[in-house]
Amino acid sequence: MAVVRYREALNQALREEMQRDERVFLMGEDIGVFNGAFKVTAGLLEEFGEKRVRDTPISENTIVGMGVGAAMTGLRPVVELMTINFSLLAMDQIVNHMATIHYMFGGQAKVPMVVRMPQGAGHQLGPTHSHCLEALYLHVPGMLLAVPSTAADAKGLLKAAIRDDNPVVFIEHEYLYGQRGDVPDDDDHVIQFGQAAIRREGADVTVVGISRMAVTAEKAADILAKEHEIEAEVIDPRTLRPLDLDTILESVAKTNRAVIVEEGWPHGGVGANLAALIQEQAFDDLDAPVARVTGADLPMPYSKPLEQIAYPHEPQIVEAVLATFRDL
């Protein structure tokens, strides 16, 4: 076990999987000579050469599409998109091709590839560089979706993603890149998709945090315990497809309350989806309506004070939890 940053954990996963399997290669904008916009791929060009660490032009749709073609014919590409906002330029290849081809051709072609991209607000990058769009990708059948929030998960899930035969959308978070955590040194530190992590046990309320919000939710839980004597159980689903709904439902059966926290927009969001699933499958367990804490329903503003109130922080989560205890 070693303490490393989230970005270094991702780097380890890429390095180990490239060492393990010749078919794994990287494509993306400024991932090589520049070492990656967020330094996730630092040093890999030096180690593996230009054949396997490929700097691309700024052509997101084609980068992803080339990954699809290469995956169909024997390789295991890992494509980096500089941020999730730019992935919208590749939406056709991700949705109409990557996610669809296995089904559309009756199971004849596999598309074993990973598309990595970071998301998230907090760096004053304004309305085209700050959004959290995991809900868009959750919407699409035919691919898997990971949203790791710790360094250990980042490494273990990325290794699992690279080894899986399905296409995977792998959403990192810009804020988390610099965060440190314990990461196993083990080459086979692989975390299966579809297994939620219980970050903190508690009997009073279930708080589900998505991506960076799993971290924020844990901090809010500490406040709830200290200031309100409420013990929150914090769950990080880690992957949204497959989703470990069982762990969430078991927790709700115990706590009878659920609050979902996400950084993305409210309408058609991950929380909306989870709230529907919980009320469909655990209606009788609930003592209060399922609550959601989400990013504000607007394009992310640049101005620092505005940006700060446009995505969730601990106080909003605390308030939402307290509201589930008030008389209805």
Next chain:
Amino acid sequence: MADVTQEAGTGQLPEPDAAREWLETMMLIRRFEERAGEMYAKAKVGGFLHLAIGEEATIVGACRAMRDDDYLISTYRSHGHALARGGDPDRVMAELFGRDEGVSHGRGGSMHMFDLENRFMGGYGIVGGNLPLAAGMALASDYQGLDEVTVCVFGDGAANQGTFGETLNLAALWKLPVVFMVTNNQFGMGTALERHSAVTDLHRRGDGFGVPGLRCDGMDVVETHEVMREAIRRAREDRQPILVEAITYRFRGHSMADPEEYRTKEQVEEWRKRDPINVFAERLGLEDDEVERLDGQAVERVDQAVAFADKAPFPAPESLYDHIYVFGDQVQGWYSVDERSAGVHKGEDERSLAEAERGPTEHYHQAVEAASKEDVGEKKPADEAQAEDEDAEEAEDQDEEAEE
């Protein structure tokens, strides 16, 4: 203008056996397309149906210039490519009929044919969507040290998609062995070439990306073959992409839902005089009897395909969710990725429960019953809006009948 080819009709003929096989394949495609159109009019085939009648020389010329281990990737007008690559006409027709034995097991339909065994890597419904895939396939060949070439077919309309510029640039930059073949049938759906492209010499549009261009007469199978053979050779040996423009013409509408108001009957008649099958048969100096005999073979083969497709079973209702995911440690069944409803989704039970617990299966049986009738419906109307209107009216009629 970049490299220009010789005058039409002067290309070197292939060996007699090969020439005959080319002619037979073009005839097979022609007759297949005609019957597919008839089956569409009978509502045996649904969705969109884009026929390649008139474009047969571009298909056979390209496919016969390829090696078996080369990859071909095409568009939504791809029945001919599936056939020319060696696909079984029975299974191509069965796909149009939406049957389980179709080349894509009834998941793809007319626009999405696929045949891995013959390295036909698919027809694609998104205009320009296949260009990046082709470059990726060429990259995989290159990466693995294999000398395969990928041939990527698309239409003149796709030359205006962003993927055209993105992919040509990347393919040239990375020296990928891919031949981009634009079958310029002179219309992007109903918009004429000169109304959709500022530069109408499409083979010149690679110049700015470092992709040399060749042009051929796409109504002449010999010339198309010759130019494609040269392009494929250069891609394979010189490790570089090439753009080939084949000038052609589709004799039928863009799809079956096309009233063809954007061009004149006279223009169509002019091009029909250059019918690639007639021109090639004449060039081979075949007697009329012989042409008729070969054509009869094609008709017979297609009849057989229709009979096969019509008898073939539909995919079973419980197979609805098959092939969404590749199963393994992380995804043990589609249900492990799908949590929408309580109870039913918790395991393999789903397959057997589907019939009992899913209301809509009654629609499945209605559709199967309707498809088994000899002549299911009236000839489909000529444009899409009208088709939708009539579908809506039909649904209303059915509702009224149900109420009665």
